[in-house]
Amino acid sequence: MEKNENTFTEKVESILDELFAEDDETAETVEESAHVGYYPLRFLKATVLSIDWEITDEVMGRFIDQVERLKEAHQEDKTILPLLQMLGSTGQHIRIFKENAHPTALKVLKSLYLSLEKVMSETAPSEVEKSRLLFREIRKFKALKAQIVEGNLALANRVKPAVVQAASPVEETAPVVTTSDDGDGNAILAAIAELKQFVETEIRQLREEIQSLRTSA
């Protein structure tokens, strides 16, 4: 009986070992992209990683400062400067909207940073490759800009003009969900209530955004 149990466990474990063996080149790629090799970007990289955990004014302020400093140092470079400019603009968007920034903004920012790291590395790519990299990033950046504008317009068409209410954090406005009854139905209802609350807050914040754009236009 014990032997059977061992055989079962051993069999599954051997399948798992095969399935999740880490012997291909993907590991190298991951390591490579996380490698901090070029000193001038070390602080910027640390800040980009910080953005991943917490988007605060302090972190974003530090990010913008570092980008500005690098821009001054690379004013003549036709690849590095535009990359830094796009990094700066994307950073500003995230700084203003924080957790409500466009979902792809963080991805674009990271992609821009990784391209910058490649271009500025000791083994920099050829000029042709640099241009290709730059155009790819420009395309992503433009797509992000278009998505932000499109999202705002779509919402403006959908949402009826309404009195803009002051945004309040979800935590404060969330309805108190009774969970004393452990039934699955109640748990699902509570989860849906959270979801609903979230969507309402997002719409409220977007309304404010549209309103502020209208006022400034």
Place this chain on the structure above:
Amino acid sequence: MAFINPKTKEVQIKIVYYGPGRGGKTTNLEYIYSKFNHRIKSEMVSLKTHGDRTLFFDFLPFDIGKVMGHTLKVQLYTVPGQVKYNATRRVVLRGVDGIVFVADSMKVVREKNLLSLKNLHENLKDYNRSIFRVPLVLQYNKMDLAEQGIPLLSYERLEKDLNTQLKVPSFPASALRGTNVAKTLKKIISMTLPSLQRNLKKEVVN
């Protein structure tokens, strides 16, 4: 308890990645998906907020093969880590077979780890499950940040904080780089096997 479908001869093992917000639960799944997709051949489903945070959950299902005449299917879930989404976390925990608690090694979020573990304990109690009996693995994530000069909690400190009573397997890890991500996953699946085997035997007898 693993879900066994006697008609289709399928067994589903549900693993949930739990932990504080921004701790790296989704990154664990993303790494598994990007690195092993050519073998597990699956699709990952994510529902995120504007700020790239997990709103409902991430879901990554895959088959691990046939054992005892049954196809073993593993389903990986993450829960939203933000405090306000507790009802969602509770729903995702329903019927869980194994849990990976992804703790954040950064000193500044020490308290969030403790609160999240307490929250897991309470949510499991709602299903009459004990955190001491559910297969559980602790993963101390973001260890790579030491290179950036970020103050981290030591492995010993994390063990003392989170694992003194639980005494479960634990791994220092970097989900971003993949360090110990696969090891964590293999461990938690292995830990669900004894109970799965018992249930399969019952199924065969019936």
